[in-house]
Structures are given as C-alpha cells and as structure tokens.
Amino acid sequence: MDITMVGIDYTDAGLDIRGKFSYTKREQEKTITALRKKEGISGCILLSTCNRTELVLSRTREWEREERSLFCELKGQSVEEYGSYLHLRRGMDAVKDLFALAGGLKSQILGEDQILTQMKDAADFSRKFFGTDKILETLFRMAVTAGKEIKTNINLPASNRSAPLAAISGLEQKGAAFKGERCLVIGNGAMGRLTAQLLLDRGADVTVTIRQYRSGIVDVPVEAARIEYSKRYEKLPECRYVFSATASPNTTITADKLDACALQENTVFVDLAVPRDIEEAVGGMDGVTLYDIDDFGVELPEETKQSLAQARQLLEAKAAEFERWYDAKDVVPMLLTISGQASEDVIARIDKKLRKSVPEQQDAVEDMVSTAVQKVVNKLMFAVRDSVDVSTFRECVDAMRELYEEETAR
Incomplete structure (x- = not known):
C-alpha cells in the first residue's frame, strides 16, 4: 500500500518545535503545488493545526525519497536536527492513524470537534490545487x-x-473565576471568537482586537467590545486575563513592550496559537503567568473507557473497509463491465416477451431492467468482497468475467 503519513504533533515535540513546521494557507498552496510536480507523488494532503502538521502522500513506484527529509526540506529545516521529532507511518499504519485522528482519539483533547472540519478543509484545499488523487480522496x-x-x-x-x-476550563480548575473580570482576546478568527464567547458565557467583560483594515467585516460576539489591534498594549493594564489566538506568524505580545505597561498583579497570559503569539520571555516577567496550549490537557475519566473501546473498534472496522477497497480498487472497472454484460444478458432473454407484451414501452422497460440488474449484480459482488479475502474475491470476479467472455466467443 503506497500511502505514507509523516508529521509532527504535540506528543512528538513542544510548541516551539512544532511552530517551525506550521503552515499558513499561502505556504500550503505553494507546498501542494510543488509536491504534485515531484516524480513518484500521485497525491498529497497537508494538514496543519495548532497541535500537529501531517503530510499524507499517495506514492507511485517511482518514489525514492525519504519522507522525513522531504518534510524538513519543505520548511527549510535540517532532518539531522529535527528528524527525531517526526513520526513516519506507512501503509495500513498510516491509514489507521488517520482514522484515529478523525475519530478524535489522537487529539490532545479527546474527542474534540475541530479535527473533522480541519481534515475536510485540508482535503478540499489540496483538491483546489489539484493535489489529491482517488486514493487520498477516498x-x-x-x-x-x-x-x-x-x-x-x-x-x-x-x-x-x-x-x-x-x-479556560483548566484555568478554572486552578481557581480562576472570570465573572466580572476584564479580559482581552487578541485575534478575531474562529479561535478568537470562540474564546471571547466562552468568556462572555462566564460573565467576563471581554474586549476583542480587530485589524483596522478589516474593521468593516469582522464577526465577533455582539456583547464584546472592540479595539484596534494596534491599541492592545494600551488595553493591557485594565485586564486580568489576556488570550492570544491569531494565525499570524509574528508575535502579538513581546516582553520589551510589555515591560512598559503597568500591568495588574498576577496578570495571566494564555497563548492559544501555533507558532507562538506571545514571546516566551513574557513568562519570566514578575507578576505574570504565561500558559500555552501544551499546558492544558485533559485526563481521561474512568467512565469513558468503554466508549473509547467502542470508538477504537469502529475505527478498526472502518480502516479494514478502506483496506478492502484499496486492495480491490483495480477490480471495480471489471465489476462494472460484468454488471453491464449481465444486464445485456437479461434483456436478450426477455426481449421477445417485451415486444409482445409492452411493445410501445419496450425501450423504457429495458432501461429499467438494465439498471436494476446492474445494481443487483454490483450489490451482490460488493457483498462478496466484504465477506471474503481479496484473493477469493478476485477468483469470483475472474470466474464471472470468463463466463461472459466464453459466451461472447460463441
């Protein structure tokens, strides 16, 4: 199976290392365009989130590259320096890992919702630039x-x-209470809007930064105040909690500029971005606590273990279903030919009766019968495919093909 998955995630490396392999949309476009021109690559999908970057490849026999080297090369990094942080999975190991990822079992936050949208968006984005093939699409x-x-x-x-x-839940477990507290959210993308709404739900007084050039089209919770991004440092002294969640490759808060602000005692900064939004040195300043997304994991409750086992069982079954499709994908055109031949066979056997019974509707009836026969044959053969091993299935298809070839030769 010529499928490879190479990448880096929160289990492999910390935020700073992961940030070196994160992609903007523009970078993704350039990377997909470059990859589809490489010999040996039939398809590619690039998934880049705050917790991981994954490159999934569908390869041909001409492929001769080492995937870790390629992954580092695409971001201008050295495999000698960063190769040990990367994971590499091939064949069904890659398939099972991707299914587990879609099921939310590989996420830092078990069962999180965003990964499904992120995976779908990654496939859609690659398709837009002709990066996918039938195997990765399926x-x-x-x-x-x-x-x-x-x-x-x-x-x-x-x-x-x-x-x-x-x-936010992690901070609450540490004793934080947001009701009545002034909070600043830097960034008004999906993560920023969600952060603002969660804080508003807890009774916080929330202000969200907006870029001046976007001020006419921003979509933030109506209860939240707005300030221009350029005025964020002026707002900081009023705020007990500061959350930063932008997609910018540049830092939003730096230690040197923060040093000039008269912050409240024990101001809490939370960096939700990859790469980092908030300069790491901020965490070393007096009266400041800095968290990033690696600080907020979730322990698995005992009562969820049974559900987790059910999820793993379902994913195993679905991955096996893909494996059956992959192993028999070259047989599908043969099945379509056989079902077409079967429909012609049936029509030939009932043609005389149709001409006598419904001569004025013969063509319409033949079309209905032909369609029904093809559907029945396909349903039966795919049921056989799902019930036996691949070699036995191929033998069944070959036997049916030979049957019609013999009849055609007569």
Missing part, C-alpha cells in the same frame, strides 16, 4: 465519515472539546 472521505459516526453514536467526553475551552 481515504479522507472514509476517515471523516467514520469520525462523524463516532461523534453521533458514541458518547466520548462532551466537555473540553476545543483548545479555548480546555484552556
């Missing part, structure tokens, strides 16, 4: 469908399903 579609089935039918933990919620 793999991601089946993985996302399996993830949705888990979300719908299996009761994984309902709490802490996003990084902002995990951070």
Whole structure:
C-alpha cells in the first residue's frame, strides 16, 4: 500500500518545535503545488493545526525519497536536527492513524470537534490545487465519515472539546473565576471568537482586537467590545486575563513592550496559537503567568473507557473497509463491465416477451431492467468482497468475467 503519513504533533515535540513546521494557507498552496510536480507523488494532503502538521502522500513506484527529509526540506529545516521529532507511518499504519485522528482519539483533547472540519478543509484545499488523487480522496472521505459516526453514536467526553475551552476550563480548575473580570482576546478568527464567547458565557467583560483594515467585516460576539489591534498594549493594564489566538506568524505580545505597561498583579497570559503569539520571555516577567496550549490537557475519566473501546473498534472496522477497497480498487472497472454484460444478458432473454407484451414501452422497460440488474449484480459482488479475502474475491470476479467472455466467443 503506497500511502505514507509523516508529521509532527504535540506528543512528538513542544510548541516551539512544532511552530517551525506550521503552515499558513499561502505556504500550503505553494507546498501542494510543488509536491504534485515531484516524480513518484500521485497525491498529497497537508494538514496543519495548532497541535500537529501531517503530510499524507499517495506514492507511485517511482518514489525514492525519504519522507522525513522531504518534510524538513519543505520548511527549510535540517532532518539531522529535527528528524527525531517526526513520526513516519506507512501503509495500513498510516491509514489507521488517520482514522484515529478523525475519530478524535489522537487529539490532545479527546474527542474534540475541530479535527473533522480541519481534515475536510485540508482535503478540499489540496483538491483546489489539484493535489489529491482517488486514493487520498477516498481515504479522507472514509476517515471523516467514520469520525462523524463516532461523534453521533458514541458518547466520548462532551466537555473540553476545543483548545479555548480546555484552556479556560483548566484555568478554572486552578481557581480562576472570570465573572466580572476584564479580559482581552487578541485575534478575531474562529479561535478568537470562540474564546471571547466562552468568556462572555462566564460573565467576563471581554474586549476583542480587530485589524483596522478589516474593521468593516469582522464577526465577533455582539456583547464584546472592540479595539484596534494596534491599541492592545494600551488595553493591557485594565485586564486580568489576556488570550492570544491569531494565525499570524509574528508575535502579538513581546516582553520589551510589555515591560512598559503597568500591568495588574498576577496578570495571566494564555497563548492559544501555533507558532507562538506571545514571546516566551513574557513568562519570566514578575507578576505574570504565561500558559500555552501544551499546558492544558485533559485526563481521561474512568467512565469513558468503554466508549473509547467502542470508538477504537469502529475505527478498526472502518480502516479494514478502506483496506478492502484499496486492495480491490483495480477490480471495480471489471465489476462494472460484468454488471453491464449481465444486464445485456437479461434483456436478450426477455426481449421477445417485451415486444409482445409492452411493445410501445419496450425501450423504457429495458432501461429499467438494465439498471436494476446492474445494481443487483454490483450489490451482490460488493457483498462478496466484504465477506471474503481479496484473493477469493478476485477468483469470483475472474470466474464471472470468463463466463461472459466464453459466451461472447460463441
């Protein structure tokens, strides 16, 4: 199976290392465009989130590169320096890992919702630039469908399903109370809006930064105040909690500029971005506590273990279903030919009766019969495929093909 998954996630490396391999949308476009031109790559999908960057490749026989080297090269990094932080999975190991990812089992926050949207968006984005192939399209579609089935039918933990919620809940567990507290949220993207709404739900007085050039089209919770991004340092002395969640590669808060601010005692900064929004040196300043997303994990409650086992069982079954599809994908055109031949066979056998009984509707009836026969044959053969091993299935298909070849030769 020529599928490879190479990447880095929160289990492999800390935030600073992961940040070196994160991608903006523009960088993703350039990378996908470059990869699809490389010999040996049939398809590629690049997934880049705050907790991970994954490159999934569909390869041909011409592929001769070492994937870790390629992964580092794409970001201008040295494999000698960063190769040990990367994971590499091939074949069914890659497939199973991707299904587990879609099911929320590989996330830092078990069962989190965002990964399904992120995976779907990654596939859509790659398709937009002609990066996918049939194998990766099918793999991601089946993985996302399996993830949705888990979300719908299996009761994984309902709490802490996003990084902002995990951070806020984690602070509450440490004794934080947000009611009446002034909070600044830097960034008004999806993460920033969610952070602001969660704080508002807890009774906080929330202000969200906006970029001046976007001030006419921003979408933030109506209860939140707004200030221009450039005035964020002026707002800091009023705030007990500061959350930063932007997609910018540049820092939003630096220690030298913060040093000139008359901050409240014990001001808490929470960095929800990858790469970092807030300069790490801020955490060493007097009267300041700095957290990042690696500080907020969630322990698995005992009562969820059974649900987790059910989810793993479902994902195993769905991954096996993909494996059956992959192993038999070259047989599908043969099946379509056989079902077409079977419909022609049936029509030939009932043609005289049709001409006598419904001559004026013969063509319409033949079309209905032909369609029905093809559907029945395909349904039966795919049921056989799902019930036997691949070699036995191929023998069945070959036997049917030979049957019609013999009849055609007569």
